[in-house]
Amino acid sequence: MVGVVSDDVFDDPSGTREEILAATYQALVEHGYADLTIERIGDELEKSQSLIYHHYDGKDDLVLSCLEFMLERFEATMAEDELDDPRDRLERVVDWMLAPELDSEHRQFFATTLELRARANYDSAYRDHFTRSDRTFDRRIATIVREGIEQGEFRECDPEAVASTLMTLLTGALFRRSSVDDTEWLEGVREEVDAYLEQCVYATDE
Amino acid sequence: MVGVVSDDVFDDPSGTREEILAATYQALVEHGYADLTIERIGDELEKSQSLIYHHYDGKDDLVLSCLEFMLERFEATMAEDELDDPRDRLERVVDWMLAPELDSEHRQFFATTLELRARANYDSAYRDHFTRSDRTFDRRIATIVREGIEQGEFRECDPEAVASTLMTLLTGALFRRSSVDDTEWLEGVREEVDAYLEQCVYATDE
The missing domain is CATH 1.10.10.60 (Homeodomain-like)
Known part of the structure; x- marks a missing residue:
């Protein structure tokens, strides 16, 4: 770490x-x-x-x-990561956070941050931190989307909205997986994220 | 309650x-x-x-x-809720969980369940509960989607995958909102959920 x-x-x-x-x-x-x-x-x-x-x-x-x-x-x-293709970079984030298997180091890392996030409801210092950290992550993803649009690889979508949606979904996936025994549902989530990205974010060939 | x-x-x-x-x-x-x-x-x-x-x-x-x-x-x-139109029922779940304002009773209800969910990482009795409760919610949403497909209102999508994706996103939204100060990002999430449902779940008029 x-x-x-x-x-x-x-x-x-x-x-x-x-x-x-x-x-x-x-x-x-x-x-x-x-x-x-x-x-x-x-x-x-x-x-x-x-x-x-x-x-x-x-x-x-x-x-x-x-x-x-x-x-x-x-x-x-x-x-x-900055030098890569926007689509590859976005896929890498999704791959990483929706991976069917997590090694124990990542599992513990995510579980720990989730436990601390749960404290934010009761403690404004934690709340301040997570407000800032969510903004940082959303902004980082939005930058990738914006570059994808500029390079003609992505549609004319709303980079901030796409970023918040992906980060919200990925946070939800991490939180759910840390609190349940089964991970079969993750596969379906992955399929739908791919469908969403294809339909709403990535440019078509035409 | x-x-x-x-x-x-x-x-x-x-x-x-x-x-x-x-x-x-x-x-x-x-x-x-x-x-x-x-x-x-x-x-x-x-x-x-x-x-x-x-x-x-x-x-x-x-x-x-x-x-x-x-x-x-x-x-x-x-x-x-069973008697309603599938699309209305799905929209109602999304409306409810992505509402820009939550009254204090609902806010506290969500915050409490999230704090308990965070315990599931350390305690298998909580883990058993949330495994069961996630299955219950996913199944309930999948039933709505299946009825929508049968009634020709929805596309031939995968009801379980759509259900897990929506519940994962909505769980993420509740968790994020309970741990940060701003809620502006929720509006973008709502737009993208609508775009996803239009493109991947609801049937087109043609």
Whole structure:
């Protein structure tokens, strides 16, 4: 999960903050938010637990910083993709989020962000984060759609509307799959997303 | 939320179980799952709190029974709808779940079920419930689509795939709206759902 991130995101020459956030992420994935404690984060950290208190004001401050860190990482990953064909890029996002099988790392990553998203209903700091992160993702997808239209590969559709629809559907798919035992329904969803993209987004050959 | 429910669902002549579940629902909506206690459920109950222990084995037993109760109520509400035109029925579900404004009762109802759904990742009893409840909703929507095809109002689409796609999108919309501050994106989602239904589900006039 944790890797190279631009310097302006975590201006921390020693790397301690980044190590603490990586430990927070590991502890979150292992125990879930409800059972997360500073001690459990400390268990994932090679350095002294006391460093956590030096850098962060408790559990929610840490978790929110961790979410921010994950969002920045995610954006950086998507930014690497810029040179590709718009249709391929859109398909890659759909493939990834509707994959019939998820490896355990991705499964845990999604489950963790969903649990934290559920907190947003009760806590405005989480709400602020997810408002911002949804905007970031929608905007990123809308940019792909806009490029597709400009390049004549996509129809004259509404890039923002298409982006919000795909992100809403993909969020729903992740949330459903993390809370049910069967995944057969995913295949049907994939077929309908393909039909929607063909009919409403991709340009026809004529 | 709580009203008449068929006798086979809660075979309890005294109505005590139903009152306890109504109190559980109220306490859930008010405090959320994380801060729910038997005492808080007791505060919502006119009868003695000790009755709760007589009928239920603790918080999760109560919450799961409450979810089951909500699902049965929901099914009963949808069953009342059977006589209508398939297209009107489908539109009504979409209207309801993508409404730009939700009254506070519905907002709280959705937020509560979403918080409980997030628990399904960690607890198989919740997982069993949501597996069953998703199947129930998908099947209900698929029945509407099948009737639309039979009546010549809908195209020869795949009823199960359409149903799973709509329920996944609507679940995603409810989850997103409960975790962010803005709802402008909902309008775009609604436009694209309409475009999808027109292009892939509803029959054309020709």
